[in-house]
Amino acid sequence: MNSVAKFVIVMGVSGSGKTETARRLATATHSAWLDADDHHPAENVEHMRRGLPLNDEMRWPWLDALCKVAIATRNEIAATAGNNARPGQPTPPIFIACSALKRRYRDFLRTHLGPQLVFVFLEGPRDLILDRMNNRAGHFMPSALLDSQLGDLEPLGPDEDPLTVSIIAPLDDIVWQVLDDLTAREAQQNRTENSVPPGQKSTSKGG
């Protein structure tokens, strides 16, 4: 499948379905996935557990740690793929569940993870998200923090090559919408590359 993206970040507020979506995307493509929640410093998790929203200062070290893990994972996969060399077989992207609420966080992720990064924004009504948060068990994030999450949220702008998906749809539909879009991006990239005269081909596509 798609090789335009090295990383696909599933973003949105708490409870919008990032974890489930990223996990299912990875299963469908036999790829890896990461949950950004696993890379918060312990103080951040404790802060949220107590019902307090994170601020920028608390989010920067977390995003930095996440980038390091994402790059290490990508390198590990590339090394393994190299050992099993299957020529012409592109490496699927790593799927990452990460809130990435603000534009400046996404710019940081772009700077550190490179341009082959696609953001998928899970968009939905507050009441539906609240309901899903209240009905899931064993998560540290209190639903009382949803409004601060919505307050911080800066949806993808038109210049961010946005892929926005409604979370009203069942998870399987969301997964297929994302995969269809990634495939379309891949086809578009191939068309663009094939329209470039030989000798001037872009080298930006990598594995």
Ligand SMILES: Nc1ncnc2c1ncn2[C@@H]1O[C@H](COP(=O)(O)OP(=O)(O)OP(=O)(O)O)[C@@H](O)[C@H]1O
């Ligand atoms: N499209 C959907 N239809 C039905 N249930 C969903 C859908 N998306 C997510 N859910 C359910 O909603 C709950 C919240 O989803 P999930 O934990 O994946 O959200 P999240 O964005 O990762 O939240 P957090 O950032 O707090 O970890 C889960 O119980 C999940 O199974």
Ligand SMILES: O=C(O)[C@H](O)[C@@H](O)[C@H](O)[C@H](O)CO
């Ligand atoms: O940016 C943030 O405020 C945090 O990442 C939160 O989004 C939580 O980590 C997550 O939503 C809870 O699971």
